[in-house]
Amino acid sequence: MGVPSTALFTDHYELTMLQAALKGGTAQRRSVFEVFTRRLPEGRRYGVVAGTGRVLDAVENLRFDADVLGFLRERRIVDEETLQWLAGYRFSGDVWGYPEGEVYFPGSPIMRVEGSFAECVLLETVILSILNHDSAIAAAASRMASAAGDRPLIEMGARRTHELAAVAAARAAYVGGFTSTSDLAAGFRYDIPTVGTSAHAFTLLHDRERDAFRAQVDSMGRGTTLLVDTYDVAEAVRTAVEVAGPELGAVRIDSGDLLLVAHRVRQQLDELGAHHTKIIVTSDLDEYAIASLAAAPVDAYGVGTQLVTGSGHPTCSMVYKLVARAESADPEAPLVPVAKKSSGGKTSVGGRKWAARRLDGDGIAEAEVVGTGTVPGELADRQLLVELVKGGELLDTAREPLDTVRDRHAAARAGLPLSATQLSRGEPVLPTEYVHEHPGSH
Amino acid sequence: MGVPSTALFTDHYELTMLQAALKGGTAQRRSVFEVFTRRLPEGRRYGVVAGTGRVLDAVENLRFDADVLGFLRERRIVDEETLQWLAGYRFSGDVWGYPEGEVYFPGSPIMRVEGSFAECVLLETVILSILNHDSAIAAAASRMASAAGDRPLIEMGARRTHELAAVAAARAAYVGGFTSTSDLAAGFRYDIPTVGTSAHAFTLLHDRERDAFRAQVDSMGRGTTLLVDTYDVAEAVRTAVEVAGPELGAVRIDSGDLLLVAHRVRQQLDELGAHHTKIIVTSDLDEYAIASLAAAPVDAYGVGTQLVTGSGHPTCSMVYKLVARAESADPEAPLVPVAKKSSGGKTSVGGRKWAARRLDGDGIAEAEVVGTGTVPGELADRQLLVELVKGGELLDTAREPLDTVRDRHAAARAGLPLSATQLSRGEPVLPTEYVHEHPGSH
Structure with a gap:
């Protein structure tokens, strides 16, 4: 370096x-x-x-x-x-x-x-x-972990801070109560569990959203997490369950009114028989947003900017x-x-x-x-x-x-x-x- | 690493x-x-x-x-x-x-x-x-450089950010208009001029402030910068000029009402014949504090926390x-x-x-x-x-x-x-x- x-x-x-x-x-x-x-x-x-x-x-x-x-x-x-x-x-x-x-x-x-x-x-x-x-970073993580209760927190702020500060931030977030990180260097250096599936770019790379979902499920299995907010969320959720079946691991929502959208998506997933498909939300969250989603049907939170910048x-x-x-x-x-x-x-x-x-x-x-x-x-x-x-x-x-x-x-x-x-x-x-x-x- | x-x-x-x-x-x-x-x-x-x-x-x-x-x-x-x-x-x-x-x-x-x-x-x-x-960091530095006008800006925020983010911050600060950095790794890696003289610890190490000043002048020469706010500023300025003579390079003030103190110190230095001794201020500065000191007899600013945290x-x-x-x-x-x-x-x-x-x-x-x-x-x-x-x-x-x-x-x-x-x-x-x-x- x-x-x-x-x-x-x-x-x-x-x-x-x-x-x-x-x-x-x-x-x-x-x-x-x-x-x-x-x-x-x-x-x-x-x-x-x-x-x-x-x-x-x-x-x-x-x-x-x-x-x-x-x-x-x-x-x-x-x-x-x-x-x-x-x-x-x-x-x-x-x-x-x-x-x-x-x-x-x-x-x-x-x-x-x-x-x-x-x-x-x-x-x-x-x-x-x-x-x-x-x-x-650990102080911000600790507040977020309190707010999240038993729900897992994924650290995904590497892109918002210096590339090596990101590795230390993932470590500090884990100390504060986060569960995993998107940052591969943090997995390599500190043995923290890493997670990640796909971005909007992957959907946009394909001619149809359905093709993207199928490619991801073919490669990663039905337990994967599909990102459902590139175009229309309701249509994407329907397509996701059609492609992966009710065994679909999770859907990720990265924009919009998360409280409202999470309720709608949970209802839709249940109607489609995907009772065990989880909902992960990831859009500009901080400890206050996490707390406000306590009553929403959310299974995990991904936190980026506010984590690596110490939430203010x-x-x-x-x-x-x-x-x-x-x-x-x-x-x-x-x-x-x-x-x-x-x-x-x-x-x-x-x-x-x-x-x-x-x-x-x-x-x-x-x-x-x-x-x-x-x-x-x-x-x-x-x-x-x-x-x-x-x-x-x-x-x-x-x-x-x-x-x-x-x-x-x-x-x-x-x-x-x-x-x-x-x-x-x-x-x-x-x-x-x-x-x-x-x-x-x- | x-x-x-x-x-x-x-x-x-x-x-x-x-x-x-x-x-x-x-x-x-x-x-x-x-x-x-x-x-x-x-x-x-x-x-x-x-x-x-x-x-x-x-x-x-x-x-x-x-x-x-x-x-x-x-x-x-x-x-x-x-x-x-x-x-x-x-x-x-x-x-x-x-x-x-x-x-x-x-x-x-x-x-x-x-x-x-x-x-x-x-x-x-x-x-x-x-x-x-x-x-x-560069955006914050640029605003500070505008506020400082022709006066030099010293980056000294390494202690307030990740140790390698600090090196990148010193580089970005230089791009934004800073003149030098305290961070030796930034000097090594990017050839940015580095500066620094002493902290309060150096004064406190000695039995008397006068002994500390003498040790520093003996080692670094009369052109050095003496830190004058460990005990009483007026007494320290008097001692500093006694020890180094009117050829003293600069004094540094790191606490107090900088506007008021800078005026007093300038007057005292002039009365002691140290007309060319510069005044460097370094306490929790941001672009607004720098701008507010525009009319004060200040010759250089050292900026730490607010620089490396992008001033908000x-x-x-x-x-x-x-x-x-x-x-x-x-x-x-x-x-x-x-x-x-x-x-x-x-x-x-x-x-x-x-x-x-x-x-x-x-x-x-x-x-x-x-x-x-x-x-x-x-x-x-x-x-x-x-x-x-x-x-x-x-x-x-x-x-x-x-x-x-x-x-x-x-x-x-x-x-x-x-x-x-x-x-x-x-x-x-x-x-x-x-x-x-x-x-x-x-």
Whole structure:
């Protein structure tokens, strides 16, 4: 793809900071960076952590090879000392994070990266790119999955986003509760089930709609899905059942008033004896349209544009901030909490944080508790951060099957108050409570 | 990364259509597909074609290698006959398109792909992914560039979008008029100038802001850009000039009321004798915020989130539709115009189209004229489609330097009526006129 490793998914300033820190003697100060967001997208009740698995791949593959070093040298982006340092780069620090699929709230420390300033500062952009993109898609997918209930959701938005963003979007959609994808690269890369049958072009290629249906059934079998809205829907449904018989797998409707058309098509299919033929709808759906079709005789939804664009929120506002660093380059030097303090609403809370989700008496989440220092005893077994990378080595438990992540998300969402799945705009469904470290508590 | 060619940036249904057409004997019918959009994003005055160069790369690299074929076989996505056909796949048709950087309007035939149905149907998703993503970013960039006037625009949105979408976004931003990018991969891949100096983390790493500034100036020279809003802006500006002297290159402000702060900082810099020190602002800018700073003493803008998310419109609604196909598989068979005809506003205009931009007496564009059949004589030298691929071979003129594309966009925008660059919502600045072929005109 033209970019040989993940090393250059990096902002120029990370390398200039590295150079200045190497020269100034601060590069080896132990540092703690945290990923968090100051707010959810407007009106959203919860966020969904997605992309963690891809972050781990990216950190593992972040190496400065000869091509990359040659580019940095030729462009004079950094000096020779820095190039030497980069040539030997391998992340040797620790990464903790919310497990993928978990929900999050404003202030949740979604990921924590700890090591020397030099090795951690390089990871900012690639970590944020992945988490901001994938979490935005997963959040939209999760809302759609809530709205769809037990009906399957097909991800089909590849054509509406960058060709590789599409692959990550299919992955994030699956985490959020989608069932399958149209994107073959997502099937290849992540083993997500792929589906697809035909487009209007296939019908138009033939002299008659009947010829197209027959060609498709001859090739794919009676269980296939026929697209019935190229010309007249009622005529197409009649022809479809004539050609495939009542064993026809499904019909797909891609335009018109889906509520009305789905009812008519269901009635027509039943009259034709095709009681088991399913109805799939696929036209500009979002979570609201899906919810509005809850009472319609629809068996599956295909979602494209609104999924891959995060249903109005194509990115999250996650940031990667230095929250603590050592007083000196001595590995034993104590950590000092740090935070930006200027005006403009961009202040952050300093210090290395823990997070726990407090439950009420019925076992339903009631608060996201974030603190520094000692974790209160009653929250000790409700902690959210898990260890992913230790001393540069990926833990065995860190790389998870996507189905595990998908199940975790479903469970996490089910553990939230019921208002979490209201589609209407509102506040985050859990408040974030900050617990400040007591002086001398460690 | 992990996807060995562009072959799988393809929706499952393209392969099932291929299989059914191969079996049914229609796969070799000569076909014409066109890319167009039925509407611009709401309120936008013009669209910007971007991604053409990437489409050409993708078509050239669309090969089904052993890994891909093995995946398709194992998953039983297509049958053995289709796998055989795919193994020898190489696009042998023709591609015409609006040259990259050109503007477009509803109905503009932005790209035309012609060949057998089989070879053209496979290209739908990858072509749309690229054009829909890149054109959305370029359109936002173009509006921002209009708003910024002569002041440089720095693209810095990598952290807000998928890591490879970010590279394409930096490219599209450059086409739309941006000057540079923070994304090193975009510098590597597309030779776009990269820039960057430091983040708040660098200041926080040091015991005092002064130490951070000194380390940066020692390493990068006095011409560097110091970030002055970690603690108190006025104090930071004073410290910055003390450390770097009046030769300080620039200061960057990343929070607060930028209009107010820029005026104060300019006054303070002037009082300190740093008359040539520039002011760069970078906080959540979009085209409206840029325009509102026109009278402020700002020297450059850094734009992130709103650029890579298309400033409210992260995708275009381009579609890839079969508009004509042969009556039979005979290579000499005449083409028949085809179009979807059902309800729901998704109808299209059939037939292979030409397009031309008609000018008024002052040489300003006054209409986008789209037609089938013979081009009227007065529009013959105003045609928009150019040949890119002929018989499967990329034309020498098709692959263009990005600066050529960027200049073309600036010229195309300058040729539109003045209202094109109004930021307020409105109708497309040119009407699209359809010229229907006269019966017997060819």
